Amino acid sequence: MDLDEFAARLRRATDIVFFTGAGISTESGIPDFRSPGGKWSRMRPVYYDEFVSSEEARVQAWQRKKESYQLYKDVTPNIGHTSIGDLEKRGKLLGLITQNIDGLHSRGGVSDEKIVELHGSDRTVVCLGCGKLFDPDEVLASLGETFTSPRCDACDGLLKTGTISFGQAMPQAAMSQAQIWSEAAEIFIVVGSSLVVQPAASFPVIAKQAGALLAIVNREPTHIEPLADYSHQGEIGEFFRTLNPLLADA
Numbered sequence: 001m002d003l004d005e006f007a008a009r010l011r012r013a014t015d016i017v018f019f020t021g022a023g024i025s026t027e028s029g030i031p032d033f034r035s036p037g038g039k040w041s042r043m044r045p046v047y048y049d050e051f052v053s054s055e056e057a058r059v060q061a062w063q064r065k066k067e068s069y070q071l072y073k074d075v076t077p078n079i080g081h082t083s084i085g086d087l088e089k090r091g092k093l094l095g096l097i098t099q100n101i102d103g104l105h106s107r108g109g110v111s112d113e114k115i116v117e118l119h120g121s122d123r124t125v126v127c128l129g130c131g132k133l134f135d136p137d138e139v140l141a142s143l144g145e146t147f148t149s150p151r152c153d154a155c156d157g158l159l160k161t162g163t164i165s166f167g168q169a170m171p172q173a174a175m176s177q178a179q180i181w182s183e184a185a186e187i188f189i190v191v192g193s194s195l196v197v198q199p200a201a202s203f204p205v206i207a208k209q210a211g212a213l214l215a216i217v218n219r220e221p222t223h224i225e226p227l228a229d230y231s232h233q234g235e236i237g238e239f240f241r242t243l244n245p246l247l248a249d250a
């Protein structure tokens with residue numbers, strides 16, 4: 001299927017589901033994980049069991065949060081984020097499933113009830129003991145140059161950002177909603193994900209098996225490319241700059 005045909009399908013559709021990864025935010029200045037120079041080519045992640053069992057690992061994780069949180073606050077949404085927000089305004093967005101933790105979809109105009117953040121969010125901090133929520137601004141401001149890991153003021157439990165670490169259970173409500181949207185999608189569009197992180201990456205396959213038209217927009221091919229009805233291998237910003245005028249009267 002070529003771009004004109006894909007755009008025609010989008011113009012007629014009402015139940016579009018997007019599935020986004022770190023690639024949609026690189027043009028806002030947030031590095032992804034797996035591109036050359038990406039985060040995991042530079043540093044090893046702190047696993048959940050290490051966070052729970054080791055003060056050294058917690059301090060390392062919070063140190064990194066201090067850096068990434070500042071980065072996420074300084075960046076702004078790009079045409080990828082705002083184009084999805086525009087489709088919601090036209091009543092075409094069933095839902096948005098994201099692996100990202102940067103909050104840019106929300107700032108790009110997508111309503112919170114239309115967003116499932118599979119890997120959680122940096123916009124909240126949670127106590128692992130009692131579940132109390134904290135404002136990340138306040139927690140991070142309390143950490144000086146050198147610090148011990150922050151604790152809950154109610155139960156002295158460990159505080160952790162609302163992101164899902166490697167080795168941590170996936171959030172059940174988010175997984176269920178993502179499953180429902182994937183099965184109901186008329187058109188399912190993957191944007192900027194290498195699709196190597198499971199179980200998140202199974203949703204495009206679920207959507208395709210349930211009858212959705214599957215589109216993939218990514219710089220390089222993913223392992224499910226043969227399933228795609230439409231694919232664009234190139235830059236995400238360039239893709240939306242070409243697509244949006246074709247949707248103008250939708």
Ligand code: NAD
Nearest residue numbers: 021022023032033034099100101102192193194219235236
């Ligand atoms: P990934 O790094 O594995 O894959 C990103 C993909 O996007 C790559 O294939 C890359 O080539 C492509 N890409 C990058 N910039 C692009 C552009 N401008 N145009 C087209 N393609 C582009 O990321 P993933 O699939 O999301 O999975 C890894 C994990 O990374 C997720 O769990 C996510 O939580 C986490 N993560 C999130 C952020 C964020 O919130 N912005 C940043 C880094 C990592």
